[in-house]
Amino acid sequence: MTVVGAHAHGWWIVLHLLLFVFWLGGDLGVFYSSRSVLNPALSPGARAAALGIMSGLDLGPKICLVLFLPSGVTLTALDPHGATLLGVDLFPAWSVVAIWAAALGWLALTIADHRTHGRFPVVRRVDWAIRVGLVAALAVGALYTLLAAKPFGVTTEPRWLGGKLLLYALAIAAGLGIRLTLRPFGPAFGALTSTGSTPEVERALRRSVDGCLPYVWVIWGSVLGAAVLGVLKPGSVL
Numbered sequence: 001m002t003v004v005g006a007h008a009h010g011w012w013i014v015l016h017l018l019l020f021v022f023w024l025g026g027d028l029g030v031f032y033s034s035r036s037v038l039n040p041a042l043s044p045g046a047r048a049a050a051l052g053i054m055s056g057l058d059l060g061p062k063i064c065l066v067l068f069l070p071s072g073v074t075l076t077a078l079d080p081h082g083a084t085l086l087g088v089d090l091f092p093a094w095s096v097v098a099i100w101a102a103a104l105g106w107l108a109l110t111i112a113d114h115r116t117h118g119r120f121p122v123v124r125r126v127d128w129a130i131r132v133g134l135v136a137a138l139a140v141g142a143l144y145t146l147l148a149a150k151p152f153g154v155t156t157e158p159r160w161l162g163g164k165l166l167l168y169a170l171a172i173a174a175g176l177g178i179r180l181t182l183r184p185f186g187p188a189f190g191a192l193t194s195t196g197s198t199p200e201v202e203r204a205l206r207r208s209v210d211g212c213l214p215y216v217w218v219i220w221g222s223v224l225g226a227a228v229l230g231v232l233k234p235g236s237v238l
Helices: 003-037 044-078 093-116 121-147 159-181 185-195 199-210 213-232
Strands: none
Touching: 003 044, 003 199, 003 213, 044 093, 044 159, 044 185, 093 121, 121 159, 159 213, 185 199
């Protein structure tokens, strides 16, 4: 790798790490804001303001999740140890550009769905299909990397990368679980703002938000685990 290539590789590593930081930090902010949304001692207006903050913070992790994929592919393409399969370069320059273009399209869908709060079902359905497809594809890639005798035709033992792919797929799947669990939240919060707090409304709000906690913990664990694997690369021979 040339000096210029080494510097480029370093900057892409910085971007990848920043995505980890903002993903986890944004998620922590969403969790903290959700406590105010669920607080019955606050007025509906104050809880609506907390919900607005929560929604604004939630966009950051969504952006990081999407950009994590093309940035990771770029790092793989620039890796000085190479990545081939059956003697063929896995990520030539044109494929990296194509993946970035596809990811930016997915990012546009993600931002549009977030800002419109799901008012356009076709956008949400396409985004959902992309995520389900990615979970399946990443799981296959992860299992290949973990189980193949010589993954990607290299001898550097990149099985850590298989673990990282699996954790990324797990984080995406957990996000889908959150979406399903939050479906009752909108009608319940609408009832709160229109008719005020009742025991039934409070139970529905808490059940939908707190029901997401197992998925949230999975995402936090996956993000932290992927960061550890990416930095330490356990078992690799470089």
